[in-house]
Amino acid sequence: MTDYRKLWSDLGMDLEKHDRLTSALPLIYEEVYLQQPERPQAMEYFDLVVAEIHSLRIVELVEHRRRGGKVCGAFCVFVPVEIIRAAGAVAVGLCGGSQFWVPDGERVLPRNLCPLIKASVGARLSGTCPYFQSCDLLIGETTCDGKKKAWEVLGEYAPVYVMDLPQMKRPQDLAAWRGEIELFLARIEELTGCRVTPGRLAEEIRLQNRLRQALERLYHTRKADPVPISGKDALLVTQVSFYDDPRRFIDKTEALVAEVEARIASGQGVFPPGAPRILVTGTPMAIPNWKLHHIIETAGAAVVCEETCTGTRFFEHQVDETGRTLEEQLQALAERYLKINCSCFTPNSGRLEDIFRLVEAYQVDGVIYYNLQFCHGYAVEYYTVEKALKEQGIPVMKVETDYSEEDTGQLRTRVEAFLEMLR
Amino acid sequence: MTVLGIDIGSRTIAIAVLNERGELLAGHVADSGPRPLERAREMAGNLSSFRRVVATGYGRHGARADFATDLITEIKAHALGARHLFPFCRTVLDIGGQDSKVIRLDEQGRVVDFIMNDRCAAGTGKFLEVMAQGLGLPLEEIVAAACTSDGEITLNSMCTVFAESEVVSLLAAGQPVGAVARAVLNSICDRTMNLLLRLGIEPPVVFTGGVAAIPGLPAYFARRMDLMDLQVPSSPQLVGALGAALYGIKVKKATG
Numbered sequence: 001m002t003d004y005r006k007l008w009s010d011l012g013m014d015l016e017k018h019d020r021l022t023s024a025l026p027l028i029y030e031e032v033y034l035q036q037p038e039r040p041q042a043m044e045y046f047d048l049v050v051a052e053i054h055s056l057r058i059v060e061l062v063e064h065r066r067r068g069g070k071v072c073g074a075f076c077v078f079v080p081v082e083i084i085r086a087a088g089a090v091a092v093g094l095c096g097g098s099q100f101w102v103p104d105g106e107r108v109l110p111r112n113l114c115p116l117i118k119a120s121v122g123a124r125l126s127g128t129c130p131y132f133q134s135c136d137l138l139i140g141e142t143t144c145d146g147k148k149k150a151w152e153v154l155g156e157y158a159p160v161y162v163m164d165l166p167q168m169k170r171p172q173d174l175a176a177w178r179g180e181i182e183l184f185l186a187r188i189e190e191l192t193g194c195r196v197t198p199g200r201l202a203e204e205i206r207l208q209n210r211l212r213q214a215l216e217r218l219y220h221t222r223k224a225d226p227v228p229i230s231g232k233d234a235l236l237v238t239q240v241s242f243y244d245d246p247r248r249f250i251d252k253t254e255a256l257v258a259e260v261e262a263r264i265a266s267g268q269g270v271f272p273p274g275a276p277r278i279l280v281t282g283t284p285m286a287i288p289n290w291k292l293h294h295i296i297e298t299a300g301a302a303v304v305c306e307e308t309c310t311g312t313r314f315f316e317h318q319v320d321e322t323g324r325t326l327e328e329q330l331q332a333l334a335e336r337y338l339k340i341n342c343s344c345f346t347p348n349s350g351r352l353e354d355i356f357r358l359v360e361a362y363q364v365d366g367v368i369y370y371n372l373q374f375c376h377g378y379a380v381e382y383y384t385v386e387k388a389l390k391e392q393g394i395p396v397m398k399v400e401t402d403y404s405e406e407d408t409g410q411l412r413t414r415v416e417a418f419l420e421m422l423r
Numbered sequence: 424m425t426v427l428g429i430d431i432g433s434r435t436i437a438i439a440v441l442n443e444r445g446e447l448l449a450g451h452v453a454d455s456g457p458r459p460l461e462r463a464r465e466m467a468g469n470l471s472s473f474r475r476v477v478a479t480g481y482g483r484h485g486a487r488a489d490f491a492t493d494l495i496t497e498i499k500a501h502a503l504g505a506r507h508l509f510p511f512c513r514t515v516l517d518i519g520g521q522d523s524k525v526i527r528l529d530e531q532g533r534v535v536d537f538i539m540n541d542r543c544a545a546g547t548g549k550f551l552e553v554m555a556q557g558l559g560l561p562l563e564e565i566v567a568a569a570c571t572s573d574g575e576i577t578l579n580s581m582c583t584v585f586a587e588s589e590v591v592s593l594l595a596a597g598q599p600v601g602a603v604a605r606a607v608l609n610s611i612c613d614r615t616m617n618l619l620l621r622l623g624i625e626p627p628v629v630f631t632g633g634v635a636a637i638p639g640l641p642a643y644f645a646r647r648m649d650l651m652d653l654q655v656p657s658s659p660q661l662v663g664a665l666g667a668a669l670y671g672i673k674v675k676k677a678t679g
């Protein structure tokens with residue numbers, strides 16, 4: 001195995017601390033992923049990506065920067081990566097999904113804050129995430145108060161640019177969002193020194209649409225019974241889509257889809273036919289947050305869909321490709337991104353419609369509402385979602401947790417009891 | 424051949440032995456101790472004398488790996504046990520050492536919904552234990568002490584650790600032990616009431632778990648929460664083990 005220590009220390013990382021982080025991951029991954037029966041062969045690629053998560057892709061980023069290219073890190077599915085790439089920069093996702101980073105985040109942030117924000121900021125402060133270390137610009141957004149204020153703190157440690165996302169979806173909000181996207185384009189052009197041309201932007205819009213479609217096709221296979229791929233694997237693929245080179249990711253995901261479709265044709269599954277089918281809805285799960293999926297799937301149910309930012313919210317809806325001018329393209333981008341039903345919007349009835357549609361399409365037996373602790377928007381929205389689902393007789397349960405393992409026993413009891421209720 | 428139900432909880436282990444007709448032959452409760460699995464196996468006795476051994480509670484997975492034949496969650500176990508003792512039961516309130524939960528049953532006794540406290544001891548047996556310690560009272564006397572007062576002090580802290588310091592400060596400020604004990608009981612009542620109201624109270628309500636075994640406490644709860652028909656089994660701590668054993672008989676019938 002190649003020694004990447006020089007690469008990491010050149011990025012200004014804390015090697016000793018980083019060793020502690022990377023020594024834990026293979027054990028967790030072995031338990032959570034490699035012991036699954038009947039995994040698709042094509043998951044090997046994604047195993048490799050995780051095994052080399054701090055090396056192979058980082059080498060590519062370093063190479064890109066050596067040639068004068070820029071790297072932008074984003075935290076949220078609202079950031080239009082098409083624009084970043086059309087300006088010649090690389091876009092990487094930056095959500096922090098590990099408890100490892102939380103204590104460093106708590107050095108500067110309140111304890112009563114969502115673990116995702118604490119971990120993200122902690123990852124930067126501790127110098128143990130090579131993606132953060134490779135970024136020329138971090139792109140925040142205003143999807144919640146915690147993040148909004150955290151960017152100000154993070155701004156002391158790294159260059160941060162914040163996009164102002166409207167909180168309603170009226171015509172004037174769309175216009176404002178469109179304006180934000182124009183400002184964003186100008187900021188990215190300034191960073192890279194490259195003009196975004198309609199030709200380049202059209203190319204990136206098509207590419208990102210293909211990436212979303214690849215994920216959509218993968219999700220479509222999960223509608224089959226028996227389900228041909230585990231929820232854990234599908235979640236992993238979605239998580240990797242935020243980091244990976246988009247062209248390679250599309251190829252590998254399409255290969256996976258082909259294999260999984262062949263399984264459906266031959267009736268092969270990773271759970272027995274009739275196993276309880278769960279829709280997970282709620283807050284995002286960033287790598288290596290596989291906690292809830294692991295509990296559900298080791299209890300004998302299959303997670304068949306995620307209505308989350310690391311699920312359908314990320315890839316549903318395509319950008320209209322017919323725009324020929326920058327004007328038309330930016331409008332198309334604004335429209336597509338504003339269709340995402342994040343709980344930061346009021347009202348957010350679109351999310352309810354999404355949940356009902358997915359319950360139907362994936363023949364879901366029960367909904368588990370996943371809430372990262374202290375994520376108030378989603379926590380409050382549970383009231384509406386629970387009421388609507390119960391009125392329709394669809395079983396639903398809320399699980400509120402963070403990245404630590406101390407509540408695993410209790411979560412297991414709740415998940416198992418929920419499954420007993422469905423059977 | 425008999426069936427054994429074993430409920431391995433955070434504070435206690437309970438076992439129930441049933442014959443084929445579902446009659447209780449033996450039942451008892453002991454402290455979990457530092458090695459609950461070993462204790463559980465000891466309490467189970469001669470395993471070969473049972474047709475099935477069904478584990479529930481916090482330690483059920485360990486027991487399943489070790490000596491039990493089946494496992495069910497404590498939610499299902501309490502539902503089965505409560506329904507057996509009170510055939511019309513529609514709501515189970517179970518307060519154990521670390522968890523408090525409300526379970527709703529349909530007319531047939533199937534679990535249709537449940538709610539559990541999050542990762543926090545507030546409103547559980549552990550909370551009461553810690554507060555009793557702060558009050559300098561044995562747990563068995565906390566209700567009697569509370570009944571000596573009709574004061575209306577409220578505990579403001581949600582967290583067990585903070586509530587304990589609040590108890591200590593109230594006593595230091597000269598509040599009578601009875602008044603503070605009352606505040607403690609009211610705090611756990613209000614929290615339990617929130618759980619009940621979230622899920623909806625369908626009577627009859629059966630109160631199970633270790634907290635229901637504290638002398639006078641179910642009556643105190645019933646008064647405070649205006650639940651006049653709150654039913655309490657004679658051994659509320661055995662209900663989970665009983666439910667597990669009943670499940671064993673059911674499975675045995677189904678599989679022959």
